[in-house]
Amino acid sequence: MHWKSTLATAALAxxxxxxxxxxxxxxxxxxxxxxxxxxxxxxVTGPADFSEVPKATQAAFDAVNAAGGINGCKxxxxxxxxxxxxxxxxxxxxxxxxxxEVVALVGSASLLDCAVNxxxxxxxxxxxxxxxxxxxxxxxxxxxxxxxxGPYTLxxxxxxxxxxxxxxxxxxxxxxxxxxxxxxxxxxxxxxxxLTGQKVHLLDLTLxxxxxxxxxxIKARDAGCDAVLTNQVExxxxxxxxxxxxxxVTGINWLFLAPGYTEQVAKALAxxxxxxxxxxxxxxxxxxxxxxxxxxxxxxxxxGQPLTAFxxxxxxxxxxxxxxxxxxxxxxxxxxxxxxxxxxxxxxxPLAGSPYVFGEAATHNPMQATKVMKLExxxxxxxxxxxxxxxxxx
Amino acid sequence: xNELLTSAVAGLTAGGTYALLGVCxxxxxxxxxxxxxxxxxxGTAGTFVLIALYxxxxxxxxxxxxxxxxxxxxxxxxxxxxxxxxxxxxxxxxAAVTVALLVGMIxxxxxxxxxxxxxxxxxxxxxxxxxxxxxxxxxxxALTIGLAVLFTxxxxxxxxxTRTGLHLRALSERPMAAELLGVRVQLLSVLVWAVTGxxxxxxxxxxxxxxxxxxxxxxxxxxxxxxxxxxxxxxSFWITLAGGIMLGVVEGLASSxxxxxxxxxxxxxxxxxxxxxxxxxEARWDxxx
Numbered sequence: 317m318h319w320k321s322t323l324a325t326a327a328l329a330x331x332x333x334x335x336x337x338x339x340x341x342x343x344x345x346x347x348x349x350x351x352x353x354x355x356x357x358x359x360v361t362g363p364a365d366f367s368e369v370p371k372a373t374q375a376a377f378d379a380v381n382a383a384g385g386i387n388g389c390k391x392x393x394x395x396x397x398x399x400x401x402x403x404x405x406x407x408x409x410x411x412x413x414x415x416x417e418v419v420a421l422v423g424s425a426s427l428l429d430c431a432v433n434x435x436x437x438x439x440x441x442x443x444x445x446x447x448x449x450x451x452x453x454x455x456x457x458x459x460x461x462x463x464x465x466g467p468y469t470l471x472x473x474x475x476x477x478x479x480x481x482x483x484x485x486x487x488x489x490x491x492x493x494x495x496x497x498x499x500x501x502x503x504x505x506x507x508x509x510x511l512t513g514q515k516v517h518l519l520d521l522t523l524x525x526x527x528x529x530x531x532x533x534i535k536a537r538d539a540g541c542d543a544v545l546t547n548q549v550e551x552x553x554x555x556x557x558x559x560x561x562x563x564x565v566t567g568i569n570w571l572f573l574a575p576g577y578t579e580q581v582a583k584a585l586a587x588x589x590x591x592x593x594x595x596x597x598x599x600x601x602x603x604x605x606x607x608x609x610x611x612x613x614x615x616x617x618x619x620g621q622p623l624t625a626f627x628x629x630x631x632x633x634x635x636x637x638x639x640x641x642x643x644x645x646x647x648x649x650x651x652x653x654x655x656x657x658x659x660x661x662x663x664x665x666p667l668a669g670s671p672y673v674f675g676e677a678a679t680h681n682p683m684q685a686t687k688v689m690k691l692e693x694x695x696x697x698x699x700x701x702x703x704x705x706x707x708x709x710x
Numbered sequence: 711x712n713e714l715l716t717s718a719v720a721g722l723t724a725g726g727t728y729a730l731l732g733v734c735x736x737x738x739x740x741x742x743x744x745x746x747x748x749x750x751x752x753g754t755a756g757t758f759v760l761i762a763l764y765x766x767x768x769x770x771x772x773x774x775x776x777x778x779x780x781x782x783x784x785x786x787x788x789x790x791x792x793x794x795x796x797x798x799x800x801x802x803x804x805a806a807v808t809v810a811l812l813v814g815m816i817x818x819x820x821x822x823x824x825x826x827x828x829x830x831x832x833x834x835x836x837x838x839x840x841x842x843x844x845x846x847x848x849x850x851x852a853l854t855i856g857l858a859v860l861f862t863x864x865x866x867x868x869x870x871x872t873r874t875g876l877h878l879r880a881l882s883e884r885p886m887a888a889e890l891l892g893v894r895v896q897l898l899s900v901l902v903w904a905v906t907g908x909x910x911x912x913x914x915x916x917x918x919x920x921x922x923x924x925x926x927x928x929x930x931x932x933x934x935x936x937x938x939x940x941x942x943x944x945x946s947f948w949i950t951l952a953g954g955i956m957l958g959v960v961e962g963l964a965s966s967x968x969x970x971x972x973x974x975x976x977x978x979x980x981x982x983x984x985x986x987x988x989x990x991x992e993a994r995w996d997x998x999x
């Protein structure tokens with residue numbers, strides 16, 4: 317019996333040893349042939365150019381690769397241009413998933429990627445850490461979780477700021493509705509109503525993308541609005557304020573979303589006396605000396621990338637994804653990455669006011685915080701050094 | 711009632727723009743027989759030369775002059791394309807060519823001017839002219855309407871009362887016959903393109919600061935302008951003028967009715983269809999076909 321028990325002990329010991337070495341070799345992510353393939357579907361050519369977002373993601377990955385990669389694995393990153401064309405976008409996603417065999421999408425920024433591809437991503441179990449969620453589907457799909465607040469939640473946040481800090485009593489909201497965004501904007505305003513107990517004074521969903529804005533300015537003035545929120549993008553922000561000045565309207569706070577927050581807008585509106593506020597998606601990029609921007613500024617400068625809000629989004633998406641990758645034990649596959657994202661703990665980054673989490677919910681909008689900037693004499697100044705964080709809605 | 715008047719006056723700014731560009735469209739059509747989709751884009755090109763120079767720190771009025779010259783040159787270039795290769799083509803071919811040119815100009819223009827980014831747009835005529843029904847009518851919009859009227863009078867007189875005008879009308883209707891009669895066809899046509907280029911550029915420079923300042927939205931002002939021209943059936947300057955202003959006023963009115971205002975962008979289209987139906991009301995099936 318003695319030899320048997322010795323044998324059993326030896327067997328047990330070797331098993332334990334095997335188990336130990338097994339764990340040791342599986343600590344951290346591994347990869348089959350030294351690369352981890354990641355992709356992005358972004359609008360590069362076409363009516364808008366969001367390429368700064370995935371290029372910043374690229375720069376962040378390049379820096380990691382130059383330092384030896386993740387556990388020796390290099391990240392191979394492919395940016396596909398969707399040209400703002402649904403057919404091209406669908407084709408780009410299929411190519412990344414089926415031919416390039418990417419494990420996840422990181423840093424995408426597109427006018428229509430989510431709307432076109434979110435169901436494909438869900439079906440193929442490829443998840444997207446969107447660098448800049450634009451269309452409403454980015455915030456209402458199980459397979460996509462953007463690192464930005466997005467126009468809908470940002471509408472709630474900027475209105476919330478106006479109520480609390482600017483003491484707005486009669487909030488008016490004018491939205492340009494493109495595609496299926498109407499419900500999302502309405503929901504944004506409803507959420508603000510729930511948070512503040514106020515009712516929106518005037519909600520106009522007919523703001524034109526182009527055309528004269530005089531009738532709308534007159535409408536806001538005659539309705540007695542003390543703050544007007546719009547989702548206009550750069551050129552229309554300038555047009556609206558010029559029209560407001562031409563009509564000599566005063567006493568209204570003008571609230572815009574992140575697309576209005578650019579240096580070109582500041583420059584074009586340097587002469588106006590109107591109180592103009594914007595909500596940012598991340599730590600204000602114009603505050604380049606700030607502690608929160610330090611790492612991003614250093615990395616982007618080194619990579620020769622522009623220091624814009626877009627590049628913050630791409631950079632943030634990369635950082636979050638790298639963090640998630642590092643937590644994977646074993647081979648990095650589509651399945652292991654998806655599981656890691658679904659089971660991840662919230663990750664904080666100084667660039668954002670909320671911790672990022674993908675998680676298993678049916679829709680994702682983890683980012684719920686903004687900083688508000690005010691335009692003063694052609695420059696953006698921070699109004700809220702602390703983040704304006706939306707409380708959870710009951 | 712007062713509210714309606716306010717909205718109507720608020721639409722005047724847009725109306726003046728449509729009228730002015732519409733009258734230019736009729737001018738081009740009557741003289742060189744082209745339904746010109748590039749009208750506003752030619753003016754926009756010149757305007758962006760002004761903006762580039764102004765942003766680079768050049769003084770305002772010399773930049774304006776340079777911009778007008780640039781717009782004139784673009785007009786001449788488009789004119790050369792049209793007269794060299796398409797002078798004998800039928801009206802719909804010519805219109806299709808200008809649409810193609812418009813698409814090309816917008817694509818190039820957007821790239822060269824930095825896409826959707828706004829620019830510092832100098833206000834040539836800042837300030838407000840007067841206040842009507844609670845709306846500030848700016849000097850720029852009053853001037854736009856004034857220029858539209860002026861151009862209407864000039865064009866009308868020129869075509870109906872001068873020998874060159876007569877030549878040009880002959881030219882647009884029978885270019886070959888006109889040439890045989892000794893009219894210098896190509897020169898006259900290119901001159902017409904140059905004049906419209908100059909005029910639309912100056913017009914766009916006044917209009918641009920009130921609009922969303924990017925290449926595409928400014929170039930696409932041609933759509934309501936052509937609707938206005940169609941109200942005048944591409945013949946009458948005066949009816950085009952009235953049609954343009956009416957379009958703007960209707961748009962202004964529409965924005966005060968919640969149910970209608972989301973379809974505001976479709977108003978030029980509705981006007982076009984209505985005018986076509988009205989103008990064909992007495993045509994019998996065979997004629998209308």
